[in-house]
Amino acid sequence: MLNILGKRYLFFALSLLIIIPGLVIIAVYGLPLSIDFKGGSLVEVEMSEDNAPTTQQIVEIYDQNDIVDAQVQTSDQNGVILFLIRSSSLTQEQYSMIIDEIRSGFDQNLVERRFDTVGPSISRSVTQRALLAIGIAALAVIVYITFAFRGIKHAFRYGVCAIIAMMHDILVVVSIGAIGSRLFGWQMDSLFLTALLTVIGFSTQDKIVVFDRIRENEPVLRKVPFEKLVNHSIVQSLQRSINTQLMTVEFLLLSLALFGGTTLREMSIILLIGLLSGTYSSIFIAAPILVVWENREWRTWFGRTGTA
Amino acid sequence: MRNRSLRLFLILLILIVVVIIDFPVLTNLKKSIFGRQLNPNLGLDLRGGMQVVMQAPEGYQITQETLEAPSTILENRSNALGVSEVVFQVAGDNYIVGEFPGLENIGEVIDVIKQTGMLEFVDVGNDFLPPGTIIQTDFGQPVSGESADDEAEPAPLDLGQSDIAPQEDPVAKVYHTVITGGDLASVSVLPPQAPGEGYSVQFTLTSEAAQIFGDHTRNNVGKLLAIVLDKEIISTPVISQAITTGEGAISGQGESAYSFDDANNLRVTLFYGSLPVALEIAESRVVGPTLGQESLQKSLIAGAIGFAIVTLFMLIYYRAPGFVAILSILIFGLITFALYLAIPVTLTLPGIAGFLLSVGSALDANILQFERLKEELRNGRTLVQAVDLGWRRAWPSIRDSNLATIITSGILFWFGSTFGATIVKGFALTLALGVAISVFTALFVTRTFLSLLVTPLEKSDKEFWFGI
Numbered sequence: 001m002l003n004i005l006g007k008r009y010l011f012f013a014l015s016l017l018i019i020i021p022g023l024v025i026i027a028v029y030g031l032p033l034s035i036d037f038k039g040g041s042l043v044e045v046e047m048s049e050d051n052a053p054t055t056q057q058i059v060e061i062y063d064q065n066d067i068v069d070a071q072v073q074t075s076d077q078n079g080v081i082l083f084l085i086r087s088s089s090l091t092q093e094q095y096s097m098i099i100d101e102i103r104s105g106f107d108q109n110l111v112e113r114r115f116d117t118v119g120p121s122i123s124r125s126v127t128q129r130a131l132l133a134i135g136i137a138a139l140a141v142i143v144y145i146t147f148a149f150r151g152i153k154h155a156f157r158y159g160v161c162a163i164i165a166m167m168h169d170i171l172v173v174v175s176i177g178a179i180g181s182r183l184f185g186w187q188m189d190s191l192f193l194t195a196l197l198t199v200i201g202f203s204t205q206d207k208i209v210v211f212d213r214i215r216e217n218e219p220v221l222r223k224v225p226f227e228k229l230v231n232h233s234i235v236q237s238l239q240r241s242i243n244t245q246l247m248t249v250e251f252l253l254l255s256l257a258l259f260g261g262t263t264l265r266e267m268s269i270i271l272l273i274g275l276l277s278g279t280y281s282s283i284f285i286a287a288p289i290l291v292v293w294e295n296r297e298w299r300t301w302f303g304r305t306g307t308a
Numbered sequence: 309m310r311n312r313s314l315r316l317f318l319i320l321l322i323l324i325v326v327v328i329i330d331f332p333v334l335t336n337l338k339k340s341i342f343g344r345q346l347n348p349n350l351g352l353d354l355r356g357g358m359q360v361v362m363q364a365p366e367g368y369q370i371t372q373e374t375l376e377a378p379s380t381i382l383e384n385r386s387n388a389l390g391v392s393e394v395v396f397q398v399a400g401d402n403y404i405v406g407e408f409p410g411l412e413n414i415g416e417v418i419d420v421i422k423q424t425g426m427l428e429f430v431d432v433g434n435d436f437l438p439p440g441t442i443i444q445t446d447f448g449q450p451v452s453g454e455s456a457d458d459e460a461e462p463a464p465l466d467l468g469q470s471d472i473a474p475q476e477d478p479v480a481k482v483y484h485t486v487i488t489g490g491d492l493a494s495v496s497v498l499p500p501q502a503p504g505e506g507y508s509v510q511f512t513l514t515s516e517a518a519q520i521f522g523d524h525t526r527n528n529v530g531k532l533l534a535i536v537l538d539k540e541i542i543s544t545p546v547i548s549q550a551i552t553t554g555e556g557a558i559s560g561q562g563e564s565a566y567s568f569d570d571a572n573n574l575r576v577t578l579f580y581g582s583l584p585v586a587l588e589i590a591e592s593r594v595v596g597p598t599l600g601q602e603s604l605q606k607s608l609i610a611g612a613i614g615f616a617i618v619t620l621f622m623l624i625y626y627r628a629p630g631f632v633a634i635l636s637i638l639i640f641g642l643i644t645f646a647l648y649l650a651i652p653v654t655l656t657l658p659g660i661a662g663f664l665l666s667v668g669s670a671l672d673a674n675i676l677q678f679e680r681l682k683e684e685l686r687n688g689r690t691l692v693q694a695v696d697l698g699w700r701r702a703w704p705s706i707r708d709s710n711l712a713t714i715i716t717s718g719i720l721f722w723f724g725s726t727f728g729a730t731i732v733k734g735f736a737l738t739l740a741l742g743v744a745i746s747v748f749t750a751l752f753v754t755r756t757f758l759s760l761l762v763t764p765l766e767k768s769d770k771e772f773w774f775g776i
Contacts, residue, residue, distance in 0.1 A: 044599065046598070092592075112594070112596050113595070113598055113599040114593075114594060114595050114596060114599055116592070116593040117591065117592045118590075118591045119588075129723060130731075130732055132723065133719060133724070133732060136723070140715050140716065140719055141712055144711070144712050145708075145712070148708045191658075193731060194731055194735055197661075197732065197735050197736075198661050198665050198735070201665055201717065201739060204709075204716065205672075209709045212705035212708060212709070213705075216704070237679075240675050243625070243675050243679075247618050247622075247675070251614050251621065252618065253664075255614035256610040256664075259606055264603060267657075267661075271661070
């Protein structure tokens, strides 16, 4: 039978390989937060390729209206150029002035797609509250799993391991977001928060399904060492994990990433990786940590170098 | 067997009800049952429009209750301006969220609705104050402008006395308010009385206020009486004689003469009452109709393509049970959509994400059953035993995993609505609904349909029909 658990430290290392670069980027450049979380204005307009201004020209128009920190991002799609302009907060008047100037100077048929302004106080409180909600939900999951697994030994550990694996998934998503911010100019906005919530929901649900197999096998395979029991259980539910993952992630989300609008593309890619991580961490993080805990392996971590 | 027929009958019944709700047939019947048309309720991010979040300035002690009144006033004002389908809601304990579907040019609407609209007639004695001056009165505190003190104590919301001592500087001096906008009985717009003049707003006072106003004007003939809106001087007419009829008019002078729109906006502001607090715009979002439609259309196309691939995979991999799963997912979709319409649920992008996740969990519930079913068949069980055992083995994991998700989304929903995090709320609602329905379809629909397969396929080639 496939021995997944034997290579558990290899899988932990693989996860760190994805998480650490993102954390380094965050440590150096800070979280790439959008205006949703730090306040400011976001303007999205569409112009035809022939009449579009350069980003420099847009920055100059902003400058003339006393906004000196405009950042312009463009994307080109079939002859239409999409401009995403981020800056400190614009008033309604400043916004109208700027749009009028771009319109009269460049493209008469400019399409206003989006104009968001978020004050600093509201963005701060929304972020704090969303984090608080996630924290309380995580506690509730630990309590619930401890209750649902009360029939077997150390039920509490299953809840804690599910949450550790969930935090792993959050870190993967945040890390991917940070890497994306350096490579493609992504920002963590409210859709990013939505993606994060989705990953959290999926992650705990998947952990419970995988743990359920251990719960089912435990009374039957009482004599078998814990590590073998867990390995046996994950291998048994492997086919289901792969198929569910294929259904939810690869098929539904890949099509969303490929065919969904520009608003959704970034979100679908993050969801794709996040949900993949959700399935991965059930098998390669949550279950192995159960075994590490059972064997109290940390006692040998610093004593000798050999990993199991 | 009778049990199964009963279940089939129930499934059919549910299907008929949800199909009637989902599809635009029998509109009259729907209207008579639900009391309204059942149209999909799209959020602003999908249909385009504008959202503003308003907040009382720092220092005000605001509770949910004190925001109910302004929220209603704002809605009335917007409706009176001819903006339709506007919704204002109190979010959390210090925000009001206003949603204007389909509206793009919002500058003017915002200007009107965010005015507190507090009209005062102020006794300024002999001080002539030019229009535009911000003054302090003994009615509340200054609302905005240069004279507003950032470190002021929390201002009283009601008729509290200002505790700032009067000074010689006319701007810092506290003047006495004779009557306020709350004393108006009716307000109307008057066309220009002479060429070159602007529109004006005519008002009638309640009889009590007319009495006070009459007394004041009688005792102060020759003095100045300032008309003040939101602590800003509109005009400072001289009291030429006692006004006892309780009628009067407000008009802008010179450059600030009112157009019809100006006058009408002022009428709306005055008539629908003044806000007890000044509101600041904390956040505004405008989604153009193109972006909204594009998001909706493309997600629908992407969803259809994704579902087609899922169908194909389920049929190839799980064969007969795969077909059952697709039927079950379709019924899941129909029930979910019917609930969205009936509740109604406003669909936003986060909401769609919640729905997608619940589709995933509905598929998972099917896959869990089928994997167990195949295991049991491989172990040499008969089809009847395998269907039954497969279900019994899969059920605890379906139950516990989905219950955990429902608990999580319940907490997220509660937080979302208590603290005004609308994204979290929209996501949690569709997720919880979807997951609950997915448990129902797995428990009821998939299992019933699977048991229907038993008799015809008992003697067939199980390797082929079940993809072992």
